[in-house]
Amino acid sequence: MDTSIVVPLHAHSAAALASDAQQPEPRPSDRLASRSRTARKPAAPATHAASRDEVARLQARVRELAAELTRTQEATRRQVAHELHDSVGAELTAARFALAGIETWLPADAPAQCATALATAQRSLDAVTEAAQHAVADLHAPTLDKGIVNALSHWTHSFAARTGLRMSFVCAADARLTRLSADASLAVFRVAQEALNNVAKHARAAGADMRIETTPTHLSIVVSDDGIGIPPHAGQDERQFGLAGMRARCNAFDGELRIAAASARQPRGTTVQARFAWKALLGNASRPRARRTAIRL
Template identity: 65%
Template sequence: MDTSTVVPFNRRPAPSIDTERELARLRARVRELSAELVQAQEAACRHVARELHDGVGAEVTATRFALANVETWLPADAPPQCAAALAVANRSLDAVYDASRQAVADLHAPSLEAGIVGALAQWTGDFATRTQLRTSFVCAADVRLTRLPADAVLAVFRVAQEALNNIAKHARAEAADVRIEAGRRHLTLIVSDDGIGLTRNARTRRGHFGLSGMRARCAAFDGTLRLGSRRVATGKESRGTVVIARFAWDAMLAAAPAPERRVLQS
């Protein structure tokens, strides 16, 4: 038997050129669709922010004036319950105003002039002040971070923002940590907490708007999103959550404008 024609059973055939081209086409299509989804989400955020600012803000202001008028119209012998009810209404308006203002701030795209490092450093500081959670931000020193175009910066920022907001809403945590690692092929964003950990169905909630948006932002730059649990040593064993978002450098930097070339004149 001529063994020169025998192909080892455990050796997979190399993908054909047509197969590689089809895979590349499908990956490009995934990036395109993910980018379209992200653009739709940002447009929806801008619309909701305008409605909150113009609609809710105007209604809260009108209600404040109405309550102030009611207070001036109360007779001197009005029952004390009337003044107490007005105070409760005003406190409720204050809570609505503060919540809507924070929602508008979250929905608006941040200033990206300082790049991803500056944007995240400022937002995590504001987050710590607002939530009273111990929050840290650590970032790798990599020159590529300074060359990221605005849409890539926004993608990384939005994933971190959503992850932190989820911690504040659901984790019952005392601390949150944000870290950016710069590998050879990927930028990796890691957001972790020391809270109660993932619920039983958290990993499979693919229809959840926040998680789907985070996945789309990663996929738009050839990346992935993973959620996991971590154990935190705090005197007693507890469970925390970690979000790991990866973005491909090649995809993020592809849209960056070429640096200007200075022409020296003799």
């Protein structure tokens, strides 16, 4: 005869209830350990995906703001260049004619100091005119029809002639450099231009070297000088050295700006490295093997 007892799965037997009643109360340390194990559980995949999406959204917003900043800077450059060329240029021309008239009207027995003063004023006026012309040239967007390498080669040549600095320009022969858009080429050019202008204004250097380097993922502009090194207060006011604008142009193309002061390997000077991501510059482009060639100025 079958003597087994069938207990429904949803019911609790008296023995089970008694067993539960005899279980000791969990200690506080056990509860803490249980909570710790629960806290260490890996986050759900959906949470990771949401975090990645948020990071991507923020990075895209940074790129948008950086691009807007560079567009504003270029508009300001055009406006200042226009004012210098038209308004300041016209005033300088008027002053030049006025000085020429005074020199003509001076009597033959005029004191020698008058002629000396006029010559000094003329030299000062010539210096201001030349400085204004250089400023207008720097402010205007460069001609990029023949590519970024050609534009930088010509500009560094004129920079060396104007400043008297020894210059070298070394460029990676990478086919992707010929496929840069106008906006990308302008960003690369402006960063290199600002870096070299800082050398002329602040470094007290005898020479500077500029390199265009490429990797499968990045294009880099590297500018090194043999001057006194970056001032300690440079990071406090980046506007004085144009660093804020340089960073913005790098950020607009998923890049970054690095500044290295003197070190054991480089006892003097400063090195500026501006990196731009190829993916942002070109999209999904092919990645040909790069080789080096040097142009000595």
